Amino acid sequence: MPYKHFGNHADVWKHIALCDVLGRESPSVYIETNSASTTYRLNNSPEQTFGIYHFIGKASRVPRLHNTPYFAIEHAALKNNQYIGSPGLAMLLLKGTTVRFVFFDIEKAPLDDIRDFAKSHQLETKTETHHEDSLNGLADILPGTPHNTFIHIDPYFIDKPGPDGHDYMDLFVNASQQGKICFLWYGFHTLSEKKRINGFIRDKLTKGSIGHYLGVELILEMIRPNTIICNPGILGSGLLTCNLSDASNSAIIDYSDLLIELYKGSAFEGFCGDMYREFL
Numbered sequence: 111m112p113y114k115h116f117g118n119h120a121d122v123w124k125h126i127a128l129c130d131v132l133g134r135e136s137p138s139v140y141i142e143t144n145s146a147s148t149t150y151r152l153n154n155s156p157e158q159t160f161g162i163y164h165f166i167g168k169a170s171r172v173p174r175l176h177n178t179p180y181f182a183i184e185h186a187a188l189k190n191n192q193y194i195g196s197p198g199l200a201m202l203l204l205k206g207t208t209v210r211f212v213f214f215d216i217e218k219a220p221l222d223d224i225r226d227f228a229k230s231h232q233l234e235t236k237t238e239t240h241h242e243d244s245l246n247g248l249a250d251i252l253p254g255t256p257h258n259t260f261i262h263i264d265p266y267f268i269d270k271p272g273p274d275g276h277d278y279m280d281l282f283v284n285a286s287q288q289g290k291i292c293f294l295w296y297g298f299h300t301l302s303e304k305k306r307i308n309g310f311i312r313d314k315l316t317k318g319s320i321g322h323y324l325g326v327e328l329i330l331e332m333i334r335p336n337t338i339i340c341n342p343g344i345l346g347s348g349l350l351t352c353n354l355s356d357a358s359n360s361a362i363i364d365y366s367d368l369l370i371e372l373y374k375g376s377a378f379e380g381f382c383g384d385m386y387r388e389f390l
């Protein structure tokens with residue numbers, strides 16, 4: 111299924127943090143497990159209005175958000191009614207330093223789009239696309255990559271096992287144990303779903319002896335224990351990282367503060383759009 115939620119508020123949170131830490135970490139290899147496309151056509155959907163349009167409209171008055179590479183890229187894209195997804199952001203930001211880009215997707219169309227984008231930015235010799243389940247494919251290439259390999263893990267479900275019984279949290283733990291820089295996004299629609307996912311993540315981290323992680327969640331006030339009263343794409347989402355520098359982890363926390371401020375007093379379809387933060 112093509113990715114439809116591009117440009118929503120959770121993409122803003124994931125992508126502003128991603129862009130900042132990519133600049134700080136300057137990885138020699140960038141791997142994305144669930145890539146989707148580099149570029150999307152915006153259609154002014156309510157999700158996008160609450161997401162990228164709200165961000166660009168308000169952030170121009172907040173220097174710490176306005177002066178970010180994410181703002182610069184998306185502001186330029188918006189003029190053409192476009193939103194740049196993470197493969198495009200990573201290639202634009204890392205094109206001068208990263209020697210290898212590896213993108214996985216089970217759909218062919220986004221990988222074609224990634225190859226076109228790579229070509230138009232003279233990155234085709236550095237860019238690999240893998241048309242396969244990344245739960246299988248990544249395990250094969252991970253051991254041959256250097257320590258400062260950045261792995262962006264962005265599946266729909268972090269707890270759904272693949273054909274060999276492993277899930278994306280196993281991959282996160284395995285890559286973290288190997289010293290790779292790991293950046294995982296997860297989402298939830300209700301507080302009971304959040305509780306279940308939090309328990310699942312903590313259990314995997316404990317069993318994998320991963321103590322040095324950061325988990326930061328931004329949650330909409332409109333989230334409910336078991337029901338979805340309205341849906342701006344997702345009602346809460348978290349960024350889980352391991353082996354990032356302290357400066358990168360601090361930056362992620364700073365962005366969560368700035369976005370909470372940016373959404374104060376906002377609304378989505380008549381419901382309060384305020385957010386709060388929790389640490390995992």
Ligand SMILES: C[S@@+](CC[C@H](N)C(=O)[O-])C[C@H]1O[C@@H](n2cnc3c(N)ncnc32)[C@H](O)[C@@H]1O
Pocket residue numbers: 111112113124143144145146147194195196197214215216217220242243244245264265266
């Ligand atoms: C949420 S979208 C990715 C969004 C993108 N990372 C971004 O931030 O702009 C998820 C993508 O994962 C792909 N996908 C789903 N299951 C997969 C799997 N097992 N292996 C690789 N890709 C998968 C889907 O086809 C979809 O394009």
